Amino acid sequence: MDTWIWVLIVVVALIAGVALGFFIARKYMMDYLKKNPPINEEMLRMMMMQMGQKPSQKKINQMMTMMNKNMDQGMKK
Template sequence: MATWIWILIVVLALILGLIGGFYGARKYMEKYLKENPPFNEDQLRQMMLQMGQKPSQKKLNQMMHSMQNQANKK
C-alpha cells in the first residue's frame, strides 16, 4: 500500500480518537457532577460564616435550591 494511505488512516484515527475522547470525557464529568455536587450545606454554611454572614436554615435551603436548579438547567 502507498505511504500516503497509511498517513491518511493515522490522521483520521487521531481525529476520531480526539473527538470521541472529548465527548466521552464530557459525558463522564456531567454524570459525575450530577451524582456528586460540588457543594453541600455544610460547605455553604462555612463559606457564609467566613464572609461574615450568619446563615439561617432558610437561607441555606434557598441557596441549595437555586444551585440545584441552575445545575438542572444545564
C-alpha cells in the first residue's frame, strides 16, 4: 500500500481515540460526581456557621435541593 493511506489510517485512528477517550472520561466524571457530590449537608452547615448564620435544617434542605436541581440541569446540557 501507499504511504499516504497508512498516514490517513493513523490520523483517523488518533482522532477517533481522542473523541472516544473524551466521552468516556466525561461519563465517568458525571457518574462520580453524582455518587460523591462535592458538597454535603455537613459541609454546608459548617459554611453557614462560618458566615455567621445559624443553619436550620429547613434552610439546609432548601439549599441542598437547589444545588441538586442545578447539578441535574447542568448534566442534561
